[in-house]
Amino acid sequence: MTGDPAAPLLDRWLRPGRVQSRDVLVDVLWLVGLALLMMGAGLGLRDPWPADEPRFVLVAQDMLRSGDWLIPRVGGDLYADKPPLFFWMVAASLAVTGSVRLGFLIPSLLCGIGTLLLVYDLLRRLRGREAAFAGALVLLVTFQFVWQARQAQIDGALCFFTTLSLYGLFRHLATGPAFGWFLLGWAAAGLGVITKGVGFLPLLALVPWVVLAARGWPSRASHRDARWFAGPVCMLAAIGIWFLPMMLATSAGGELLAYRNEILFHQTVTRYTDAWHHRAPFWTYFVEVVPFLWLPLVALVPWLWPRWRDAFRQRDTFTIAMLAWVLIVLLFFSASSGKRGVYILPAVPALAMAAAPWLPELLRARGPRRLAYVLAVVLAALAALGMLYFLLDSQADGHALAAYNLHPAIALGVAAVCAALSIALFRQKDGWLAYGATLAVALLVAGICVYPRMDSVLSGRGFMSHVEQAASGIGELGLVSAKEQYLLQMRRRTFNFGHARWREKQNEADDAAAWLAAKPGRALLVDHKTLALCFRDTQAVAMGEANDSTWFLIQGAPDAACAARGDLAHARLYIPPNESMNTAS
Secondary structure: OOOOOOOOHHHHHHOOOOOOHHHHHHHHHHHHHHHHHHHHOOOOOOOOOOOOHHHHHHHHHHHHHHOOOOOOEEOOEEOOOOOOHHHHHHHHHHHHHOOHHHHOOHHHHHHHHHHHHHHHHHHHHHHOHHHHHHHHHHHHOOHHHHHHOOOOOHHHHHHHHHHHHHHHHHHHHOOOOOHHHHHHHHHHHHHHHOOOHHHHHHHHHHHHHHHHHHOOOOOOOOOOOHHHHHHHHHHHHHHHHHHHHHHHHOOOOOHHHHHHHHHHHHHHHHHHHOOOOOEOOOOHHHHHHHHHHOOOHHHHHHHHHHHHHHHHHOOOHHHHHHHHHHHHHHHHHHHOOEOOHHHHOOHHHHHHHHHHHHHHHHHHOHHHHHHHHHHHHHHHHHHHHHHHHHHHOHHHHHHHHHHHOOOHHHHHHHHHHHHHHHHHHHOHHHHHHHHHHHHHHHHHHHHHHHHHHHHHHHOOHHHHHHHHHHOOOOOEEEEOOOOHHHHHHOOOOEEEOOOOOHHHHHHHHHHHHHHHHOOOOEEEEEEHHHHHHHOOOOEEEEEEEEOOEEEEEEEOOOOHHHHHHOOHHHOEEEOOOOHHHOOOO
């Protein structure tokens, strides 16, 4: 940091007027270092947690063991919910590290850092180094972005490929001409599609760009370029990396044909138009998600709005196209009946790019600095109030200890004290640094202090260790309503009766009853609802509470009618991988 020692630290950190290559390198080192600190805290200190992480790791492990990289499977059953690119990334990371704990989060971490650097580089070329650094820093401290980079979920990878697509498209349209980058933007969208079906969304940014360019707004490349036809070809080629071999592999029919129909139609069109879970009203993202998870970036909108209005009057094509695309993404997901907050994550980098030209000014302005300082104080106050609550309410503390193996007051107290020190150190003059440091403290405490304590419970490791001890003398064990984390933590062969059959619970219970009755010496792990369906007369040993259910280890004769209705073909044998690829014991 250079400049007037009396100036705010942030001002010296942004280094206005510095445009040398050395300054770019300093920016990149800061961004990567801070990203590793905030996104990587806790790496290697926990196992995969529900809802998605254990399932994705199981799929990746199956790919490594079977060598089948085309058709994902979970616990021996076909998994048609998502295309495989993210699973390939996780599998590669597991293979390189030889460890689930260390490897399963690396793809999301690298995607988060990659997204940050793409935003910085595009903004640097278009808006200058200082605006690029400010935009990347605000993106890094936007809660949803940094939080998702700490989870092994597909949406972080999708955010990277979406940003890479936007980067390629606008390297040509806004800073070009550079047609090779334009084709890369189309190819990246194709990679996004084989990560998650909505990977085509960045291409919709071409719609506002073409409309504006047709009205005479500035563009560095023609919107009537006849070579644009090559873009869809590149996209289809990227999709074809998986799609063509998958189509050939599933042409034989049977369950593979059912897999193809499921992933191409039911998990795309049907899931969008008539979702069977995560249903929420149209306004959910605008009222419940964006105002909170996009802080502090979205809190700058009152100051940005008049500047965006001026940008429209001045025909700033890039800014207006980015804003239009953010709105397109929000409306696209709002129109679907199923909603999760993470779905709109790919729009966050675009909003940061739309705000970037004015961020150096706003980060120095009194109002935004005061806002950031207030956010830091609120975070510190919430941590302090949480600490006091658990100190004064011994029953709540005891419940947290029993449920999560954690005394929350300790972690909350550490976070509150460190946050208070950050606030006192930076003060309102450097409100943005106070907020960034407070957020970093919260993420560090969560990753280093909280995650290891809660891991045995949330990963299912402690529960499955108890089940394995109880079933040590049993020859064959089956799991009904099997949670993916239970399969992941198992050290022995088990049977399950298909993935995600919660919509056909009676049928799954019938299949499990047929399996139990088919051979003496078998046992089942069932929840209390399944026990009531087909196994009321069996010998049941309570295994305890887990995942909001009471579990039982049962042996003996199931209900005869259930066994008669069951289909043994639905039993799936799951063999865990070798010990080096297991989670921590």
